[in-house]
Structure formats: structure tokens, C-alpha cells
Amino acid sequence: MDLLANVGLGxxxxxxxxxxxxCFLGTLVGTLVGVLPGLGPVGAVAFLLSLTFxxxxxxxxxxxxxxxxxxxYGGSTTSILVNIPGExxxxxxxxxxxxxxxxxxxxxxxxxxxxxxFIAGTVGVIGLMFLAPLLGRAALRFGPPEFFxxxxxxxxxxxxxxxxxxxxxxxxxxxxxxxxxVGMDPISGQERFTYGxxxxxxxxxxxxxxxxxxxxxxxxxxLAHIGSQSxxxxxxxxxxxxxxxxxxxxxPIARGSLLGFFLxxxxxxxxxxxxxxxxxxxxxxxxxxxxFGTGVIEGVAGPEAANNAATAGSFIPLLSLGIPTSAIxxxxxxxxxxxxxxxxxxxxxxxxxxxxxxxxxxxxxxAMLLVLNLPLIGMWVRVLKTPYGxxxxxxxxxxxxxxxxxxxNVVEITIMLAFGIGGFLMRRAGFEGxxxxxxxxxxxxxxxxxxxxxxxxxxxxxxxxxxxxxxxxIALTAAxxxxxxxxxxxxxxx
Amino acid sequence: xxxxxxxxxxxxxxxxxxxxAANALPFGTFHVPQTAFFPKILALLLLMLSGVLLAQTxxxxxxxxxxxxxxxEGWIRIGVTLAMLATFALVLExxxxxxxxxxxxxxxxxxxxxxxxxxxxxxxxxxxVISYGLFAWLLGVPLPAGILGI
Numbered sequence: 001m002d003l004l005a006n007v008g009l010g011x012x013x014x015x016x017x018x019x020x021x022x023c024f025l026g027t028l029v030g031t032l033v034g035v036l037p038g039l040g041p042v043g044a045v046a047f048l049l050s051l052t053f054x055x056x057x058x059x060x061x062x063x064x065x066x067x068x069x070x071x072x073y074g075g076s077t078t079s080i081l082v083n084i085p086g087e088x089x090x091x092x093x094x095x096x097x098x099x100x101x102x103x104x105x106x107x108x109x110x111x112x113x114x115x116x117x118f119i120a121g122t123v124g125v126i127g128l129m130f131l132a133p134l135l136g137r138a139a140l141r142f143g144p145p146e147f148f149x150x151x152x153x154x155x156x157x158x159x160x161x162x163x164x165x166x167x168x169x170x171x172x173x174x175x176x177x178x179x180x181x182v183g184m185d186p187i188s189g190q191e192r193f194t195y196g197x198x199x200x201x202x203x204x205x206x207x208x209x210x211x212x213x214x215x216x217x218x219x220x221x222x223l224a225h226i227g228s229q230s231x232x233x234x235x236x237x238x239x240x241x242x243x244x245x246x247x248x249x250x251x252p253i254a255r256g257s258l259l260g261f262f263l264x265x266x267x268x269x270x271x272x273x274x275x276x277x278x279x280x281x282x283x284x285x286x287x288x289x290x291x292f293g294t295g296v297i298e299g300v301a302g303p304e305a306a307n308n309a310a311t312a313g314s315f316i317p318l319l320s321l322g323i324p325t326s327a328i329x330x331x332x333x334x335x336x337x338x339x340x341x342x343x344x345x346x347x348x349x350x351x352x353x354x355x356x357x358x359x360x361x362x363x364x365x366x367a368m369l370l371v372l373n374l375p376l377i378g379m380w381v382r383v384l385k386t387p388y389g390x391x392x393x394x395x396x397x398x399x400x401x402x403x404x405x406x407x408x409n410v411v412e413i414t415i416m417l418a419f420g421i422g423g424f425l426m427r428r429a430g431f432e433g434x435x436x437x438x439x440x441x442x443x444x445x446x447x448x449x450x451x452x453x454x455x456x457x458x459x460x461x462x463x464x465x466x467x468x469x470x471x472x473x474i475a476l477t478a479a480x481x482x483x484x485x486x487x488x489x490x491x492x493x494x
Numbered sequence: 495x496x497x498x499x500x501x502x503x504x505x506x507x508x509x510x511x512x513x514x515a516a517n518a519l520p521f522g523t524f525h526v527p528q529t530a531f532f533p534k535i536l537a538l539l540l541l542m543l544s545g546v547l548l549a550q551t552x553x554x555x556x557x558x559x560x561x562x563x564x565x566x567e568g569w570i571r572i573g574v575t576l577a578m579l580a581t582f583a584l585v586l587e588x589x590x591x592x593x594x595x596x597x598x599x600x601x602x603x604x605x606x607x608x609x610x611x612x613x614x615x616x617x618x619x620x621x622x623v624i625s626y627g628l629f630a631w632l633l634g635v636p637l638p639a640g641i642l643g644i
């Protein structure tokens with residue numbers, strides 16, 4: 001009964017007119033950044049973070065979440081119509097989605113992507129609703145050693161799951177942790193590496209760094225190769241999949257939803273990995289694997305479901321443990337902390353209206369997205385035709401204003417530009433930005449828990465292996481680090 | 495290959511710098527770790543990881559995705575854009591938000607993919623006014639007035 005009362009409470013928060021408006025705005029902006037290649041959900045959330053300062057915390061979280069799962073919906077549109085993924089979680093949708101469009105089945109591909117996303121989004125939210133409180137209660141028994149081990153495992157897993165070189169991801173994570181030490185020492189309050197700069201006393205701001213690494217760096221990358229992208233000119237008709245389409249897609253959607261949800265919980269780019277794994281799984285289970293890549297509907301339905309379910313799953317570690325597992329979750333943590341709310345084991349008990357309001361808003365948001373994406377598809381196609389020469393200055397201006405509006409401080413624009421240039425060059429050398437931003441946020445948690453653990457144990461590192469949960473996490477970390485070294489040298493590439 | 499060695503060298507230097515710079519802060523002991531404790535551990539870790547990267551690159555086991563070459567005009571676009579953004583940051587508080595934004599947009603719209611002048615002026619003007627309205631009036635962000643006085 002508790003659950004019903006909580007869900008009721010959630011809807012009473014989410015259905016207030018102001019929160020409905022913010023939910024709609026979030027899903028609208030999310031679809032927009034999903035549709036447009038060039039600005040991903042991380043950049044968009046970073047930009048809008050500054051606008052949420054004056055909002056109620058519930059409205060802020062509802063809007064930002066809308067951007068995140070909205071982008072997953074919107075991303076598929078670009079993949080299907082242009083063969084360019086609107087954001088990385090829609091990369092595999094290009095394979096069969098674009099082929100379907102070429103065969104005159106763009107409408108069906110868009111339709112099944114939207115319906116699959118809706119179903120999976122709902123499954124994910126239900127999972128989140130049940131699992132987050134459970135995990136939160138379990139985490140109440142966690143002490144500093146467990147939190148240290150958890151952050152360590154999280155960062156190592158992110159590096160392990162990275163698509164590029166693991167050593168480079170570990171380096172980026174270490175650099176992020178180092179950047180996190182700039183500013184005041186979280187325990188003694190002494191200043192570190194600030195060089196007398198007032199702006200750096202509170203450390204590197206999350207927003208300027210994220211906007212630099214994910215907004216500016218992305219634009220610079222696109223500026224390097226302005227190409228002609230052509231929207232596939234086809235009449236989009238028949239958005240409603242027929243009985244056979246549904247029959248072919250039902251299982252992939254069901255499997256993708258479950259798989260995506262659980263992969264989403266793990267640290268790392270959950271939605272991206274979920275979509276790839278789902279595609280590989282559907283291909284393996286299919287009676288006609290050779291047809292994958294030629295426009296089969298399973299290749300769209302499964303991955304699109306998986307990436308949406310994963311967005312819901314990825315909220316679990318943040319809300320119940322206080323540990324963000326991806327760049328975007330790090331920004332969410334920032335959004336909550338701006339309002340003085342610390343996510344973690346006590347979060348759900350302390351802020352029930354916020355947690356359940358957020359859950360309820362995701363149900364509503366998923367329904368809104370269905371309306372935004374199907375009947376309004378024509379509008380998104382027109383948006384897609386905006387030339388990059390106009391889009392790019394607009395994105396850059398948004399980044400500039402977004403950062404400046406935080407504290408009316410020009411130094412933060414400089415920080416953003418510096419991280420933008422650094423991020424761009426590092427990306428070209430094969431270093432990804434995600435482990436960095438995650439480590440920047442986890443740094444203070446990690447340092448505090450490490451130093452507190454050593455105080456408790458009187459300087460003995462044995463505390464990390466004698467406590468059972470810690471020991472398991474440390475063993476996992478060791479396994480992630482050692483496995484790439486000892487595994488047989490065979491790389492399977494999908 | 496070359497970029498890896500360059501990055502590893504920079505990282506090694508950075509790690510060395512942090513180790514030296516952190517000497518100015520109290521390290522404490524393992525019983526009671528102080529301010530320099532965590533940065534020094536991280537610097538050592540960075541030293542080690544950069545060493546591994548360097549070794550992997552020299553031995554040739556590092557898996558590398560070749561990034562696409564950027565054509566010269568791409569570098570020019572990037573250079574011009576960055577210069578404009580930096581100039582914007584420099585002059586924003588002196589010139590004022592409206593004028594700085596308008597000029598930035600005009601230059602970017604012309605330099606990235608030259609749009610025709612009518613479109614450039616229309617888009618730049620609309621962006622400056624709409625963003626000013628949104629931020630200054632609706633959200634109450636104090637945007638610099640500058641020489642226009644608004």
C-alpha cells in the first residue's frame with residue numbers, strides 16, 4: 001500500500017501545472033538536442049543547469065530528466081532519416097533504421113522507435129521505482145570505506161567499459177580526480193592549487209567544465225569537418241507499425257527493456273552500451289542474422305528500447321547511493337546539490353515528494369514524447385534541415401551565455417574555453433571526456449571517504465579488504481584492471 | 495603514435511609539477527592524512543599510468559583509432575571561432591551584452607559557412623534580442639549593459 005500512496009504523492013507533484021510545463025519543456029529540448037547532431041544531452045543539461053537555480057528542486061529535476069530521456073527519443077529520428085546519429089546511443093539505429101527509410105519504411109522505423117522507447121521507458125521507470133528504495137535502504141549500512149570502494153569500482157568500470165583505450169580512460173579519470181582537488185580541501189578547508197584566484201576557491205565549476213568538454217569540444221570537432229548532410233527525402237507515411245511489425249518487434253522490445261535497464265545501472269555510458277549489446281543479442285537470436293543491416297525492424301526496436309530503459313536505470317546509483325555513474329548523472333548531482341540536496345541513501349526518505357514526483361513525471365514525460373515524436377515528426381525533419389552554419393553559432397552562444405549566467409563571471413567563460421580546447425585535442429588523441437567529468441564530481445567524495453577510512457583504521461589499508469562489501473568491490477576493481485592484461489588477444493568487434 | 499608520446503610527456507610533467515607543488519601543503523601521516531595526501535597519491539598514479547601509456551606506445555600494443563585528418567580550412571574555421579569566443583569573453587563587460595552578442599553572431603555566421611548578409615543580420619539581431627529578453631528579463635540574470643547603456 002505504501003507504494004500506491006507514494007505513487008499518488010508523486011503524481012500530485014508531477015501534475016501541478018508548473019511541473020507539467022517544465023516536463024514538457026524538458027522533453028521538447030531533449031528531443032531537439034537529440035535530433036540535432038552537434039549538441040548532445042550532456043551539453044544541453046549543462047546549459048540549462050544554470051536556469052534551474054531559481055526553480056523549485058522538483059521542477060528542476062523533472063525538466064533536466066526530460067532532456068535526458070527526450071534526447072534518446074530524438075536521436076533515433078536523425079539516425080533513421082540522415083544516417084547520422086543525433087547522439088551516441090542512437091549509433092546502431094543507423095544500421096537498420098536508415099536502410100528501412102531507404103526502402104520507404106521511414107514511418108514504420110520512426111514509429112517502432114517511438115513506441116519501443118515508450119514501452120521501455122515505462123518498464124525502466126517501474127524498475128527504478130522498486131529498486132532505488134531497496135538499494136537506498138541497503139546503502140544505509142555503508143560507511144566511508146564502502147563509499148571509497150564504490151567510487152573506485154565505479155571509475156574503474158567506466159574505464160573498463162570505454163570504447164577506446166582503457167589506459168587512456170584511466171588517465172582521464174585520474175586527471176579528473178586531480179582537477180577535483182583544486183579549491184578548498186573538503187575536510188580542513190585549506191586552499192589547494194588556487195593561485196589566489198577567487199573563482200577557483202570553490203574548485204572548477206562543473207558547468208564550465210562540462211560545457212567545455214561536451215559543448216565547445218563537440219562544436220570544434222564538427223567545425224573541422226563541415227560536410228553536406230542530406231535528409232533522406234521521402235514521404236513519411238504510416239507511422240503506425242502493422243501487425244507483422246509488432247509481432248517482429250515485441251520480443252526485441254521486451255528483451256531490450258530488461259537488458260537496457262540493468263546495463264543502465266552499471267557505471268559508464270549505459271544507454272550507448274545497452275543499444276550495442278541489444279543489437280548484438282537480437283542479431284544472434286534472429287533466425288536470419290544475415291539480414292541485419294539491410295533494414296530489419298528488430299534492429300531498430302531492440303536498441304531503441306534498450307537505450308531508453310537504460311536512462312531510467314542510470315538514475316538508481318545516483319539516487320540511492322549518491323554516486324553518479326555517467327557524465328550526465330554527475331550534472332544531475334550538481335543540480336540537486338545547488339539546491340542543498342544531497343543524493344544518497346537518505347534521499348528517498350528525506351525528500352519523498354521529490355523522488356516520487358520525479359518518477360511520476362517520467363511516466364508523463366514518456367507519454368508526452370510519444371505525442372512530440374509521432375504527430376510532430378514533420379517539424380523535426382524541418383529542424384534537421386537547419387544548416388550547420390547557423391546552428392553552430394547558436395550553440396556556441398548558448399554555451400557562452402549559459403556559463404556566464406551562472407555567476408556573471410567572465411573567468412568561467414575562459415575556463416570553459418580552456419576545457420573546450422583541451423577536450424578537443426584530447427579527443428583527437430583518443431581520450432574521452434566522460435571519465436574526466438565523472439571523476440571531477442566523484443573526487444571530493446572519494447578523498448573524504450579515503451581519509452575518513454584511514455582515520456578509522458589508524459592508517460591501515462587493511463580496512464578496505466576486511467569489510468565484506470568493501471572486499472567484494474575491491475576484488476571487482478582488481479578484476480577489471482587485470483582482465484584486459486591477461487585475456488586472450490582476440491577482439492570481437494560488432 | 496606521435497600524439498601519444500606528446501600527451502604522455504605532458505602528463506609526466508604535470509604529475510611531476512603536482513608532486514612538487516603539493517610539497518607546500520601539509521601531507522600529514524597515513525594515520526591522519528592531510529591536504530596534500532590525496533593530490534600526491536593521484537600524481538603518483540598519473541605518473542605510473544603515463545609511463546604505461548608511453549611504454550604501450552613505444553612497444554606498439556596500444557590500440558588506436560586513427561582520427562580523421564582535419565583539412566587546412568577546418569583548422570582555420572576552428573582558429574577563427576576560438577579567437578572570436580575569446581574576444582567575446584574579453585570585451586563582454588566593456589561593450590555590453592547586446593552589442594557583443596550581435597557582433598559575435600555576425601562574424602560567426604559569416605565565417606563558419608558564409609550565409610547571405612540579409613540572413614546574417616536578421617539571425618544575429620533576433621538572437622541578441624531574444625537571448626537578452628530571455629536571460630535579463632525572464633530569468634533576471636544581470637547581463638552587462640556596456641556602452642549602449644541598456
